[in-house]
Amino acid sequence: MATEVQSGDLNSANSSRLEVSIDGLTLSPDSEGEQEQAEASAAHSAGNPELSDDGEEGDPASSATIEGRWGFSLVELYGLALRFFKEKDGKAFHPTYEDKLRLVALHKQVLLGPYNPDASPEVGFFDVLGNDRRKEWASLGNMEKDEAMLEFVKLLNKCCSLFAPFVASHKIEKEEEEEEQRRREEEERERLRQEEERRRREEEERLRREEEERRQVEEERLRVEQQK
Template sequence: MANKVENNYKVNPEKVRLETDQGIAESEERKWGLPLKDVYKHGLAFYKDKEGKALHLSYEDRLKLVAYTQQTSHGPLDVNSAPPLGVLDVIGRDRRAAWQALGQISQIQAMAGFIHTLDRLCPLFKPYLEAIQKDLEDKKQQELKKEEEERANLELQNRIMLEKQKQQSTKITEEQQVQRIKDALNAQTYEQFLQYAQLQYPGNFDQQAILIRQLQDKHYQQYIQQLAVDQRLANSNIKDAADDKENDNANDKEKEVKDEPVTVTDCNLNETGDVPSTDSKSMQTTEKTETNEYIEEPRVDENTDDEEGFLSVEAVRMWTRGDIVKFKSSAQEGGGRLTVGHGETITVRVPTHPRARCLCWEFATDNYDIGFGLYFEWSKSPTTEVTVHVAESDEEEEEEDEEEYPIPDGTFHEYTIHGTRVDPERGCRRERPAAGTARPLTSLVVPVYRRDCHTEVYAGSHTYPGEGVYLLKFDNTYSLWRSKTLYYKVYYTQ
């Protein structure tokens, strides 16, 4: 026996002997997959629940299991300290005898003995324990899943908090930038606004401060909107330049035009002279005013075919601004004031200029709205001078009475565009020539709609689609009794 123990020791000197409590506990845990104490606890509960029902044991087996439980709970039996038994307590004597027969085994050994005996006597114990083990694993998995969800929620909350902090920081930075812009603008305009406020409310400092604050806020909004308009115009110019590079002849012509000073022409006045700027800003007033820009898509006359050589018409850029009183005064001084009678249509014919690339216009009225539309006539005009025509519509295309209005440069119309009876509220589709007459092809750029130009100045610009004549129509045919006073300006710009 000694040799056998010695040989085992040489094979694995670090192995814990099974006779020790630690070795027994580790062996049982490997076998059942649970700690020994947990297996004993579940085994004892199984025995108490199933004994007499699914479990039927002999008297000797029950004595042995009870002895193991007593040894586990109280240790080895001490006869001197044990309470005395009755004379007729036969079961008590048998139990003490079985307990005393276990001798000095430890609690670990008693628990292992109870489990082995129960497993040997009841085949249902092992599946029962496996079910408990699986249930514990499921609970553990659920706990792990719950911990992962809580960790994910915590990470999400932290991410949301960081994003909110970042947005708050960005908002603070934007607010600081806005405040710096406002401070710079206020520093430039404070004296001007102060003088204006003193004229409006002399001696009333509170009202002056309120008015100055309102003017400063409005000036900031106008500045931001003007930047947006300038950016759109710059992008449009870049796109036009890229298109021009595709044609060599257009490239050469562009270089020749850029070598010469550009003449900006106010069609209400005479030529203003040579200016070095070519940035399409001559259509804007010297003061930055509040603008609301929008784009109206053109519609081409169905008679215009690609085989005729006509190019497509680009969209129109249109906006409004609020300095209507100053605009009316400036337009009237330049001769841009007309009266559109009730039931009449005024057509302003503006030929394209050979040294310009864009047409710009502004208009306003007194007290009431008016219809406005824009057409492009694909015809070569022998002159670049602007003419104004008045036409009155009658029933069944009767011949109209026409009037000619000279403009300040002394020119008169050479070609009359007749009015129509189309309601400006529904818009106008296209120009229809009179029967039996050869009329140039016309593209609809902006449909005729009623514009609230009595409340703000309407302005717009359009890039030349080619050589021809622009027709600016101011339609008052829907008004049966009321005439309209029109103020307008027309510009050429590159």
């Protein structure tokens, strides 16, 4: 973990510049970025998929609900969310310090399960970020993996209006790939059908020739007998 602290006040996380890289996820609060993100969130599309706990479609964590709203299973959607966060953080969007702490904690919960103080290294008293990160992870308690993935997606979707279009573009790509796969499968089925039809015709022709040969042999036999 690489940590950079700038500012004279170590007790104020929001007034300091704290940066840490955790499993590829970087924490670096930026007040200007937070303002930009607030403006982006205000312009959030009304058609953006929502993952509310009281949605009309039932349990938001159910596979059918996730698939219906986003076009991906929860595991696939979480994978896209994690990829988006790693690629776009600090570039396309700037979550608040608190939101980023939460995202990293949820990622840890998915990756390692509930926080275990006995399995975690000691955090120094002056390591403000380390202590904040540990508290946030511990606050998740025994949250299940699926719930942590869902919460990660919900928070990321709330933080950044660009996430939904990112998922939508991948959904289109997925649908195109599925359509191409269906086309190839249909072509293969047609090829097999034609091959089967060809074999059937060949077999019918073989049987016809054999029958014709037997008929000729029988006619020849009868002709010979009649000549005797």
